Structure formats: structure tokens, C-alpha cells
Amino acid sequence: MTTISGALQAVRDRIARAAEAAGRNPSEIVLLAVSKTFRPEQIREAYLAGQRAFGENYLQEALGKMPALAELPLEWHFIGPIQSNKTRAIAEHFAWVHGVDREKIAERLSQARSPDLPPLHVCVQVNVSGEATKSGAAPEQVPELARRVAELPHLRLRGLMAIPEPSPDAGLQRARFRRLRELKQRLCADGLPLDTLSMGMSEDLEAAIAEGATIVRVGTAIFGTRRKQETVNSER
Ligand SMILES: *Cc1c(COP(=O)(O)O)cnc(C)c1O
Numbered sequence: 001m002t003t004i005s006g007a008l009q010a011v012r013d014r015i016a017r018a019a020e021a022a023g024r025n026p027s028e029i030v031l032l033a034v035s036k037t038f039r040p041e042q043i044r045e046a047y048l049a050g051q052r053a054f055g056e057n058y059l060q061e062a063l064g065k066m067p068a069l070a071e072l073p074l075e076w077h078f079i080g081p082i083q084s085n086k087t088r089a090i091a092e093h094f095a096w097v098h099g100v101d102r103e104k105i106a107e108r109l110s111q112a113r114s115p116d117l118p119p120l121h122v123c124v125q126v127n128v129s130g131e132a133t134k135s136g137a138a139p140e141q142v143p144e145l146a147r148r149v150a151e152l153p154h155l156r157l158r159g160l161m162a163i164p165e166p167s168p169d170a171g172l173q174r175a176r177f178r179r180l181r182e183l184k185q186r187l188c189a190d191g192l193p194l195d196t197l198s199m200g201m202s203e204d205l206e207a208a209i210a211e212g213a214t215i216v217r218v219g220t221a222i223f224g225t226r227r228k229q230e231t232v233n234s235e236r
């Protein structure tokens with residue numbers, strides 16, 4: 001039987017191998033453990049195996065789990081779609097938000113973030129697959145949105161995030177990650193202080209690391225297969 005600690009080690013090894021293959025230092029890459037649908041005891045098990053950063057997609061589910069883990073120094077990342085009526089609770093309970101894709105959401109998060117807390121770390125989500133149904137800002141809208149996030153007092157613009165559609169075509173998959181990297185480079189050249197590329201999941205973290213990922217968001221490869229999500233999704 002695979003334990004969470006064994007699976008975590010296997011993922012760390014994959015990250016190290018992918019980094020070395022790309023001529024990168026593995027310590028540049030943060031592993032975000034995506035714990036949606038998994039129980040507090042499983043999160044605790046990952047913590048005991050050295051994991052600190054955890055990603056959650058559904059606000060109510062995350063808020064339900066956090067009290068059981070409150071004594072642990074965990075870093076919580078909100079990685080799901082953001083509804084405007086949830087911005088207050090997200091700004092209060094998370095250290096990072098990866099899915100900011102419009103100005104209104106950024107403004108509400110900044111307003112809701114307590115000045116007593118460090119600024120909320122923000123990634124702008126980009127739709128790199130060009131699908132109308134996917135969330136994420138269109139690449140051409142990203143420079144303006146990123147500039148706006150950088151101006152907001154209680155947010156700290158960190159980088160870009162994408163969830164490219166899975167593709168059996170490895171070249172196409174990599175091209176989408178590359179698109180995110182090139183967009184980040186352009187924004188940096190324009191003077192925006194971006195240091196983060198949040199891209200790559202259980203199936204494609206190697207391709208993402210080859211294209212410069214600095215945060216990989218991994219769920220299944222650490223915690224196992226998720227049960228069907230209709231009930232969790234219905235809160236949205
Ligand atoms: C669920 C999820 C992940 C993790 O996906 P796995 O394939 O289980 O590794 C990463 N990022 C986001 C935004 C997710 O919703």
C-alpha cells in the first residue's frame with residue numbers, strides 16, 4: 001500500500017529529476033499539495049512528512065477543514081475559481097490566491113485583506129488553451145490586469161498561473177506552458193516584479209518544470225484518486 005509519505009517522496013524525486021534534466025536547481029520549485037476532497041488527517045500525514053503548502057479549490061470545504069489543523073504552521077493556497085461573494089473569506093483565510101482573472105476580484109480581495117496580515121500573494125490566471133469555457137484571463141488582457149494587481153495595497157503580485165487542458169500531444173502541452181513563461185518574461189521586461197509560474201499537475205509536472213514552473217500543484221500523485229466531486233462542486 002502506498003502511504004502519503006511514500007507518495008510525497010516519489011513526487012519530490014520526480015521534481016528533482018525534472019529540474020536536473022532542465023538544468024535547474026530543484027530548490028527553485030515549490031510543491032503545492034492539492035488536498036481538495038481529502039480529510040484533515042490526510043493533510044496532517046503529509047505535514048508530518050514535511051509538506052507545508054496546501055491547495056484547496058472549494059471555500060466551504062477548506063473552511064471546514066482548517067480548524068482541525070489550526071495548530072500546524074500550514075500555508076494555505078486558494079486555487080479554485082473565485083466568486084465575488086467569497087472574496088472576503090478567501091482574503092481572511094489564505095496566504096496565496098492563484099486564480100485571479102479579473103479586476104473586480106482583485107479589488108475585492110485587496111479591500112478584504114486585513115492590513116494586519118502580510119499582503120495576499122496573487123497569481124493571475126491565464127487561459128492558455130484558448131477555450132471560451134475555461135476560466136482565466138485571455139493573454140492579451142493579462143498585462144493590464146497584472147498592473148492593476150501590482151497597484152493594490154493589500155495584494156502582492158507574484159506571477160502567473162494556468163491550467164492547460166490536458167493534451168495527449170506532448171509538444172502542444174509544452175507549448176502552452178511555454179506561452180505562460182513567455183508572457184511572464186514580457187511582463188518582467190515591462191517592469192512588473194513577477195517571480196512565480198504556477199503550472200504543472202500530477203500528469204504533466206515534468207513538462208511544466210522544463211518550461212520554468214516554480215510552483216507545481218499536485219493532488220492525485222500525493223493523496224490518490226479523488227472520489228467524484230459533484231457534492232463538493234455543488235457549493236459553487
Ligand atoms: C485539482 C487541481 C490540481 C491537482 O490536480 P492533480 O491532477 O490531482 O494533480 C491542480 N491545480 C488545480 C487548479 C486543481 O484544481
